[in-house]
Amino acid sequence: MAKKKNQNEDSIKNFKKAVSNFISLLGEKKVPFLISIISNTISTILVVSIPWVSALAIDDIVKILNDTTVTDKWNAVFSFIIKPISALGIIAILIFALNYLQEYISAILGEQVAQSLRVKLSKKFTKLPMNFFDTNQVGDILSKLTTDIEKVAEVIGSSFTRFVYSFLIMILVIIMLFTINVKLTLLVLAILLISIVVTYYVSKLTQKIFSQDVKSLSELSSLTEEALTGNLVVQAFNKQEDIITSIDESIEKQYVAAKTLEFTIFSIYPSIRFITQIAFVISAVISAVLVINGHLTLGLAQAFLQYVTQISDPVTTAAYIINSLQNALVSVERIYDILELPEEVDLTEDTHLLDNTKEQIVFENVSFGYTKDKLLMKNVNFTAKAEQMVAIVGPTGAGKTTLINLLMRFYDVNGGRILFDGVDISKVSRKELRANFGKTIEEAHEYEIYYAVSRATLDYVVEKWYNTKKTYAKKHVKQIYYFSAEFLMGRYLGNNLINLQMNEVIRETLTELGVDINKVEDQEIDAGLGNGGLGRLAACFLDSMATLKLPGHGYGLRYKYGMFEQRIENGFQVEYPDNWTKYGDPWSIKRLDRVFEVKFGGKIEVHRDEVGKEYFKRVDTENVLAVAYDVPIIGYGNDTVNTLRLWEARSPEGFDLNLFNSQKYLMASEKAVEAEDISRVLYPNDTEKDGKMLRLKQQFFFTSASLQDIVRRYKSIYGNDFSKFHEKVAIQLNDTHPVVAIPELMRIFLDYEKLGWDEAWSICKKVFAYTNHTILSEALEKWDISLFQPLLPRIYQIVEEINRRFMDELNARYNGDWQKIQYMSIIGNGQIRMAWLAIVGSHKVNGVAALHTEILKNSELKDWYDLYPEKFLNKTNGITQRRWLLKANPELAEMITELIGDKWITDLYELKKLEQFIENDDVLNRLTEIKFNNKKKLAEYIKETTGIEVNPNSIFDVQVKRLHEYKRQLLNILHIMDLYNKLKENPLLDIEPRTFIFGAKAAAGYRRAKGIIKLINAVAEKVNNDTDINDKIKVVFLENYRVSLAEKIFPAADVSEQISTAGKEASGTGNMKFMLNGAITIGTLDGANVEIVEEAGSENEFIFGLKANEVEELQHSNSYNPFEEYNNVEGLKKVIDQLGDGTYDDDHTGIFRELQASLLYGAEGSRPDVYFLLKDFDSYRDTQIELGKAYRDRRNWAKKALKNIANAGKFSSDRTIMEYANEIWDVHPVEIENYID
Secondary structure, three states: OHHHHHHHHHHHHHHHHHHHHHHHHHHOOHHHHHHHHHHHHHHHHHHHHHHHHHHHHHHHHHHHHHOOOOOOHHHHHHHHHHHHHHHHHHHHHHHHHHHHHHHHHHHHHHHHHHHHHHHHHHHHHHHOOHHHHHHOOHHHHHHHHHHHHHHHHHHHHHHHHHHHHHHHHHHHHHHHHHHHOHHHHHHHHHHHHHHHHHHHHHHHHHHHHHHHHHHHHHHHHHHHHHHHHOHHHHHHOOOHHHHHHHHHHHHHHHHHHHHHHHHHHHHOHHHHHHHHHHHHHHHHHHHHHHHHOOOOOHHHHHHHHHHHHHHHHHHHHHHHHHHHHHHHHHHHHHHHHHHOOOOOOOOOOOOOOOOOOOOEEEEEEEEEOOEOOEOOEEEEEEEEEOOOOOOOOOOOOOOHHHHHHHHOOOOOOOEEEEEEOOEEHHHOOHHHHHHHHOOOOOOOOHHHHHHHHHHHHHHHHHHHHHHHHHHHHHHOOOEEEEEOOOOOOOOHHHHHHHHOOOHHHHHHHHHHOOOOHHHHHHOOOOOOOOOOHHHHHHHHHHHHHHHOOOOEEEEEEOOOOOOOEEEEEOOEEEEEOOOOOOOOOOOOEEEEEEEEEEEEOOEEEEEEOOOOOEEEEEEOOEEEEEEEEEEEEEOOOOOOEEEEEEEEEEOOOOOOHHHHHOOOHHHHHHHHHHHHHHHOOOOOOOOOHHHHHHHHHHHHHHHHHHHHHHHHHHHHHHOOOHHHHHHHEEEEEEOOOOOOHHHHHHHHHHHHOOOOHHHHHHHHHHHEEEEOOOOOHHHOOEEEHHHHHHHOHHHHHHHHHHHHHHHHHHHHHOOOOHHHHHHHOOEEOOEEEHHHHHHHHOOEEEEOOHHHHHHHHHHHOHHHHHHOHHHEEEOOOOEOHHHHHHHOOHHHHHHHHHHHOOHHHOOHHHHHHHHHHOOOHHHHHHHHHHHHHHHHHHHHHHHHHHOOOOOOOOEEEEEEOOOOHHHOHHHHHHHHHHHHHHHHHOOOOOOOOEEEEEEOOOOOOOHHHHHHHHHHHHHHHHHHOOHHHOOOEEEEEOOOOOHHHHHHHHHHOOEEEEOOOOOOOOOOOHHHHHHHOOOEEEEOOOOOHHHHHHHHOHHHOEEOOOOHHHHHHHHHHOOOOHHHHHHHOOOHHHHHHHOOOOOOOOOOOOHHHHHHHHHHOOOOOOOOOOOOHHHHHHHHHHHHHHHHHHHOOHHHHHHHHHHHHHOOHHHEHHHHHHHHHHHHHOOOOOOOOOOOO
């Protein structure tokens, strides 16, 4: 009872409060409100006067009719009735005018109150604390902004006026009824009292039902809003059925509430009307009796009946009016529940305490809960230092986002404190805090949006990343570590979103915010971690390892400036620092807990341990710290997130303040600068000794740090038992750059872990495998002993011992064959031959294409193959289709998925199914249209970046790759010069319009390669500005070739130039990317071209020139004379002469003459035309003519393109990696477990 009494008291209190708030709303508009009330009152008085005036007129007419003295009664009545009729007419006009005024003012008043409430609520929402929005549903908030305000406006506009009218008319009518007849009035009122009682109970009932109706409508609005805004998430998690069920239940609940409300309100009206009709009938009968008996005049009788009718209407509609008012009061109460909430209190002035804050964030015993009685977190403590990434991991709802909200003071902590550089943020105004650390989407620059999206994505990945590392450790799986000097990763954001299968979700989310995801992605600078195919292959391999769920990671260097940013100035390549981290790198996590010391130089001391065993110690060394940066490598459509760990060099001594204060400024920074130089630039110019020294430092630095890290990880799980090391660790050496890792691991085993030589060497050979990437003997890395030994004295000792033991093996095998033994010696001619060291110290050696491997086994490394045939095998390179098709060419990817499904994304052999559409005109036309669309996009980019307008209807003939003479960009441009000469001779020459597109970087010290870039641009300058040739050909050089630019080029290419000298290209991967995107190869039978022809068919490619065996024969016979071609091939002499006669301007550098001389006479002691450009020129030109003619048959060209796409399956890096895993590494897919509760 007491509880019910308290509830009643609360209800009365709330009712009074709602009435007070309602009146205060009206009080804000006093003048229009008073005008409305006054006009309503006057109008009501006039309405009540009508029956009285009528009664007086009727009684006077009756008197006239009963007056025997009046002879002309009708004339007398007519003369009399004019006055009362005129009076009633004036009253009617006044009522109309007053009602119109009152209705108009009430309507305006309702809208003004609604506007006022909307403004108040909107302002209030901006001042409410964040927990209000966490504890209130969006639908409920929207309901208060719409439904509740509209209800209040409606009541003020109409219902309140009717209430005033009804109240006044009931009072005035009762007075008039009592004036006419007291007893009859009491009888009528007694009957009408029943209606009043019914109305009272109905109003109480409907008030409760209305509250339920509003609540159910709010819940439905919230659920609908969540379903619509979260539609992508609902579909992503296949929760359509669940959300439909919830909405259906909410609709049913709202329907029941609304139906009950409507039934309750409207079902009572017939009952009330029936009661009022009874009152009228009784009044009429009694009035008639009173008139007959002379106790009531006829006029008053009719007035009485009119008054009964007038009072019946307010009584009948009283329930509706009162219900409307009470519903409005409920809405007012709901609105004022928000308006009276306490606002977020802030300091009145900025404190400026954060003006110089940039060091660290500290959570000190922080406790927080959305309600004080239920804490979400308790006594949280951690420190995040400057430039340090602290990963917060935990399941959904654990409070990760809440930590950030606490930092922004969207909530204040319940206990403890948060410090920025020792400043308690509760002492800082929210405005200042958020101005320093937060921005709206409108204020943010596109790069900041990119950074925010990247960090949010990384936050999403962290749990998977943690689980991956934990799973590998818990399951004791064997892991592969890929050592590479390059990792040409490209842009991370787009690729990671695709692999997370979140690309469309993020795209649509950003679109809703008015942000174009393409512009956001364009803000990312390509990571400067690589340059050519070596680095791009490494990146593809990492992607495939993660997608195949293989436990594999990358190790390399975190170059501060990459190789260089290429700019073309006056046609020449100019190198600028590639400051790719100038805006920060959201994808790298600095690991200050993973810092290792790497030592250079010094002396070697021999010591003995407690049992008398010798060990070596390095003293007086130059020490450099290797600081780890981790990048997540995300598998496509799975939970695997592997790691690319990159090392940055730092001096342990750093900046010398004493020297600086002694005004020796350069010396103060000397050691720090020298150390940091190690990770400053990829492939520094090594034409001089210092450059060579720096390159060797780089190679040893990253391999030593990586091996120390691997050994640390192994020991943390398996202790000091290294007998299982090769069972848990595999290391792949990507070319010769990281081969110094072999003696370095031996050093760690011998000097630190105290293993014996035989045991250490046996482990090393089982751990390491070596990938050879070149056939060029000059590219097989060698280091002068005079450079190597002082820099790495202990490593040199170990290499000597490896070589001594290997010499014993060779002597036993080839006793007396000193020439072979000397040739195969790891140390010889004052040099250390790193490729030989790699072969001796590895258990497997692989080439990267079938032809390449055969050349290695039968020519370049024949002696080694004869010695270790079991070590040699082929692993044809591959590319990841996720980046090079799914991301780079989304329109083509969509078409393929529509035709054959999406299994091709993880199994590229599925593309073979496309062959069934080879005669399908709809598919061929669509393929042609997609290619044209991509060409238009590239044409726009060319216009934007070079100012050159190119025709997307022309053949896009593309050669993009690292610039080296054996790749023969020079042959390409010589052909263009010849074609231009023919067009000058005959401008009407019937050729298919063609756009020649180049992209390439030349090594900074490679003079002739840079000269070829200048020649391309000189030819482009002349050709593109010659109106005589009618735009038949255009030449474009796109500067700063990189992954993100390649993603624009490959989908737009018609022709893929793969024209290296046969037998010189190990594999190539650009040819595979072109093939996958439907470009037709023109090339020699070199590298992976051989296998492309095997897969797609020779009829679908354009092959020319010498074969590898023919090149080898010419080289061995020394019979080639380029002057034979120079003098006999039509047009060639003119082209070669133009290199030296000034036709093309080389800015007086003489570089074009040097190119001419290298072709005819040789350069720097080499034979002429080393790479057989002149020998292949005629064949190349004829094949180009054949290609141009073939392009005219667009349908057949589209069939060739589709045939290439359909047969690209072999060239997936997924296939390559599985072969490595099964045949070299012996690693297996691992299912990732969840270790986060």
